[in-house]
Amino acid sequence: MAFFTYTFVCHALIVGVFVSICAALLGVNLVLKKYSMIGDGLSHVGFGALAFAAAANLAPLPVAIIIVVASAFLLMLLSGNGRIKGDAAIALISAGALAIGVVFVSLSGTNINLNSYMFGSILSLTAEDVWLSAVLSLAVVFVYIIMYPRIFAVTFDENFAKATGIRTKFYNILMAVLTTVTVVMGMRLMGALLISSLIIFPSVSSMQIFSNYKKVVIFSVIISVVCFICGFYASDSLSTPTGATVVCVNILAFFICFIFRKTKNLFGKRH
Numbered sequence: 001m002a003f004f005t006y007t008f009v010c011h012a013l014i015v016g017v018f019v020s021i022c023a024a025l026l027g028v029n030l031v032l033k034k035y036s037m038i039g040d041g042l043s044h045v046g047f048g049a050l051a052f053a054a055a056a057n058l059a060p061l062p063v064a065i066i067i068v069v070a071s072a073f074l075l076m077l078l079s080g081n082g083r084i085k086g087d088a089a090i091a092l093i094s095a096g097a098l099a100i101g102v103v104f105v106s107l108s109g110t111n112i113n114l115n116s117y118m119f120g121s122i123l124s125l126t127a128e129d130v131w132l133s134a135v136l137s138l139a140v141v142f143v144y145i146i147m148y149p150r151i152f153a154v155t156f157d158e159n160f161a162k163a164t165g166i167r168t169k170f171y172n173i174l175m176a177v178l179t180t181v182t183v184v185m186g187m188r189l190m191g192a193l194l195i196s197s198l199i200i201f202p203s204v205s206s207m208q209i210f211s212n213y214k215k216v217v218i219f220s221v222i223i224s225v226v227c228f229i230c231g232f233y234a235s236d237s238l239s240t241p242t243g244a245t246v247v248c249v250n251i252l253a254f255f256i257c258f259i260f261r262k263t264k265n266l267f268g269k270r271h
Contacts, residue, residue, distance in 0.1 A: 011130045012122035012189055012242065016228045018137035019186035020198060024224035025144050026179050027203035028217050029155045036203075037090055038075070038176065039196035042183045044094035045071040047118065047192035048101030049184075055105050061132055064184045071097065072176040076169075098192075120191030120243035133185045140178050147174065152213065190243040198224060201250035208257035227253050 023039075030036050049067035053060045075089055144151065153161040154171045162168045179199070186195045202224035206216045231246030238245065 008122055008125065009236075011125040011127065013229075013232060014130050015125055015133045015185065016189055016232060016246075017225055018133050019182060019189065020202075020224040020228040021221055022137050022140045022178070022182040023186065023195075023198035024202045024220040025141065025217060026175065026182060027199040027224075028206070028213075028220055029151060029175060030179065030199060031203045031207070032155050035175075036200050037196070039179055039183055039199040041075065041090035041094035042068055042072060042176075042180050043187060043192045043195045045097040046184050046187045046195075048097035048104070050187065050192075051101035051105045059128075060188070061129055061184065064187070065136075065181060068180045068184050069177055072180045073173065076173050076176055118191050118193050119241055120187070120189050120194065122189060122242050125188055129188060136181050136185055140181055143174070143178065147171065151175065156213075190246065194243040194247050197247045197250060198228075201247070201254055202227065205250070205254040205257040208254070208261040223250075223253055223257075 027036070027039075030038060045068050046064050049064035050060050052058075052067070053063035071093055075093055150161070150166050150171055151174075153164070153166055154168050158168050182199075183195055186198060190198060202220040203216070205223050206220040210216045210219055227249045228246050231249035232242060234240070234249065235242040235245035
């Protein structure tokens with residue numbers, strides 16, 4: 001229990017749980033729509049934004065959210081262009097933003113530890129970050145719950161949803177913005193290279209066991225939060241980086257769910 005008496009530990013735990021919940025909720029929709037790599041692309045943009053904010057001595061989270069939200073709109077605009085496919089648009093924006101961020105830090109001449117942005121650091125979170133993350137996370141969950149029926153429709157059959165009068169383009173942009181907010185919140189803790197794992201792993205793990213959409217979403221949230229808490233505590237016990245340890249726990253959870261499904265199918269065929 002002495003581990004949780006440190007202020008920075010409590011900050012990281014609170015932010016991590018909030019981000020895990022948001023990432024799991026959005027991850028199911030992104031994986032089903034084959035947009036799972038959008039989190040990885042936006043995290044690279046977030047790295048460039050955080051590097052710019054740090055070099056310019058500006059508040060990191062607000063600056064990063066503004067820049068990454070603008071990039072999300074640009075990404076949706078490029079994806080809508082018939083000549084540039086979704087994966088190509090993600091690659092263009094993510095690689096470009098990552099390179100610009102590194103170059104800007106190099107030219108600024110400031111002493112910035114890029115490792116904390118690439119792989120995360122629990123020491124980088126402040127009380128202001130915790131409050132901002134809490135408010136944004138509650139906003140993401142609230143919007144998701146309110147828009148749940150339409151998000152569900154757009155996820156499974158976008159053409160049918162459009163035919164029924166649902167503004168599919170608006171909801172695609174909404175999902176991109178919510179993902180952006182989640183990615184930026186988690187980057188300080190997980191890092192630009194690892195934050196997308198919180199979006200992908202819990203969702204894919206949950207899909208190994210359940211086929212019902214609502215059950216997949218609920219179990220994905222449970223897996224995400226449990227894996228984060230276990231990984232967070234294990235990182236202290238093993239003296240390993242928090243973000244990487246959380247990802248390793250998520251990998252273990254995926255293989256457990258995968259083996260469970262295979263075993264269940266095997267016994268099901270025998271009986």
